[in-house]
Structures are given as C-alpha cells and as structure tokens.
Amino acid sequence: MNTQELKVALKHGNRVYGTCITSPSPKLPGHIGQLGMDFVFIDTEHISIDRQELSWMCHAYKALGLAPLVRIPSPDPYAATMVLDGGASGVIVPYVETVEQVQALRGAVKYRPLRGQKLERILDGTETCSEELGRYLQAYNQQNLLIINIESKPALDALDDILQVPDIDALLIGPHDLSCNLNVPEQYDHPVFLQAVDEIIDKARSHGIGAGIHYWMGTDRHIEWAKRGMNMIIHSSDITTFIEYLGNDLRTIKQALGDGERAAFPPESVNI
DSSP states (O other): HHHHHHHHHHHOOOOOEEEOOOOOOOHHHHHHTTTSSEEEEEESSOOOOOOHHHHHHHHHHHTTOOEEEEEEESSOOOHHHHHHHOOOOOEEOOOOOOOOHHHHHHHHHHHHOOOHHHHHHHHHHHHHHHHHHHHHHHHHHHOEEEEEOSHHHHHHHHEEEEEHSSTOEEEEEOOHHHHHTOOOOOOOOHHHHHHHHHHHHHHHHTTTTTEEEEEEEOOOOHHHHHHHHEEEEEEEEEHHHHHHHHHHHHHHHHHHHHHOOOOOGGGGOOOO
16 A cells, blocks of 8 residues: 555555564565555664665565555654655654654654744644645645554553544554553453553544554454454564464474474564
8 A cells, every 4th residue: 555545544444454574674575565465564663773774665665565654763753754754654653642742743744844933833723834835734744644652551541632633643552561551461361451452442443543553462353353443453573473483383393303392582572
C-alpha cells in the first residue's frame, strides 16, 4: 500500500498487515515484498539503525509499495521530522502519555515545515493559518501518518483527552511495556491486560482511527483482537522469526541425531 491507501484503510477499519523490520540488509525488502504485506514497521527505538541506513530502507520499501512506518527513539518532534525527511511514510511515537506530547508530534508530522512560535500559536489556537498556507500544509503533509504508541497506565488514563487531538491516524499498543506498566509483566492473557487492549480498540475505532498491536506470541490473539475491531496487525519481526524457526529446526536435527541441548537465550531476549 502507498501511504494514502494505508491512511484510508486505517480510518475505515480495513485490516492492514505488516511486520517489524530490524535488518538493513539490501536483500530483505525484495523478499518482504512477496509476503502480501501492506507496510513495514522499522524500529529505531530499540534497534541501532543509523540515519543513512534508515533512509535507504525507507526508500527501498516505499519503492516496493510497502509504506515504511518508523518508530522514533522518544516522543521528540525533531526526531519525527528527521525520519520523515529521510523517507518514512509515517511516525510511530513511543511511550506517549500526555496531550501535550501528542500536540507537539502533530505539529511535527502534520504541519511541516512550520516550527517555533508560529507553529505553537497555530496548535494552541491563538493563530489561524491563512487559506493559502493551509492548502500548502495539507498538500505537503498529506502522505504523513501519525501513530501513537499506548504503553502505560497514564496513557490509558489520558486516552479520552489524547483522542480529542486531531490528525492521529492510529493507536498502536506496545504489549510488553504496557503489561509491565500494568503490573502483569508479559502476562498477555491476564484479564487486566486484555481489558486494556479492549479499551484501546474500542476507543480508537469509535474515533475513526486505526487500532493496532505489535505481537509475536503466536497468531490466536491477533485473530481474536482483529475480530474485536483491531485493524493494524503487526506480526512478529525478522529477528524474532529467524530465532524461532532456526531454533525449532536445530532442535529437530539434534533430537534426531541424539545430541543434547545447549543453553540458549530465552525468547524474552528478543522482545522489541
């Protein structure tokens, strides 16, 4: 999907599919492009990808018809504009908890290239864009998506207010951080966690924006949540899938040959 198609799909509740990409290998985009996905989620919060590598990745996936959505390291408006300048189709903002953070990121993603006092006055409503400037900003930024990570109890408590901010395209649940913040770490079947997921889905869809999650523990929950209304499905990641499938194959070979198991890193070590 191109960015505009992805934006429309998220708004109207159509399901879209992607995975998390951590590798800058130039061979990977071509293979990912054959898997029937609509976008890729490129993580720079937990993965060290430099600015030039990231730009090449964004342009490669975009050329294949896969919108590159980049998670920035922090809720920093300048980091958001940087990845958009590098070719990202959208910005995923981690660990957002306040309306003020969302407004600042809205300014960075939807009002480029404005900055400084003029942008602040427009965002707080003390200045109105001229008709000419308004048309320019809309055209300049119509391909930019703003996706907010919901990963904590304060974010849940502020969710109604956050959703009053215009121009959000989707809410994305960070299950690992959210479960920890809710005091049920990695307990993805816990009623407290499941209730939070349902609340986020319901509130996002009631405001006409996408609801998503990045999840890697099998497929059952993805299917269940999609039936509840979640329409942005980010399944697993390149590194998680590699470790899972290679590990399974090696265990099968060792068992067949009678070789013992060596100590391995636990699955939790690849959570991103």
